[in-house]
Amino acid sequence: MKPRPTSALQTLARLGLGGFLTFAGVSHLTFARDEFQAQVPKSLPLNEDFVVLASGIAEISLGTAFMLWKEKRIPLGWLLAAFFVAVFPGNISQYLTRTDAFGLDTDRKRFIRLFFQPVLIGVALWSSGAWQARKRRG
Template sequence: MIASVRTALRWLLAIVFALAGYFHIVSPEPFLVITPDWVPMAEQVILLTGIAEFLGAAGLMVPALRGPAGWGLAAYTVCVFPANINHAIIDLTNGTGLPLAYHLPRLLFQPVILWACMWAAELIDWPFGRRRP
């Protein structure tokens, strides 16, 4: 049962990250708007994040690459958190964007996404039991 859930989550993450990667590459404008000003070469960073999402999605599906892909996607999740915070600040301070009801769950869910990347990649078993050698 747990293996089936893990496989389903792996597929879901692969699809979501591949779609996000696609949009980062073909339509970077919305991502440029929310990228913090302190990020250098924002256009190139957004292109590289799209490529990283594609590679991570593909890596999740290849058993030999699953671990590195999980670590990479977990790190990616941490790295984009400032853009998510910036997005919330932009929307909430100018009153024309998405409401707090969107941003608060999104920000609070970020650790869950990080966990999901690591669990789907079989890097951790928590909370479902200890990892067997």
């Protein structure tokens, strides 16, 4: 069964989110590497730089695919939502450890940022048509 087309607004949101994610991935590998290392939870038993590089490659791959691979936008929407869930502990860790990065230099700013992750999850599911496709299946 072919997925229903998305609206122009959903398409713009999908392209914007994919572009944002691709840019963020490039920044993981280049100019913001140290900032992203600040978000890696200390309890994670992996090298911080490895985590930042691996997540950057994942973001570039997911963002590019999300923008360009329209035929797979629904599974990519679910995958992107899962990715945003997977990296959320880094945001929580940054808040709990009071680590400054990306201009988040107060507890209030770090706390407010936590509320943006559910928005990213929602945009991934909505813009891809994944949430609507789920409703039609059952």
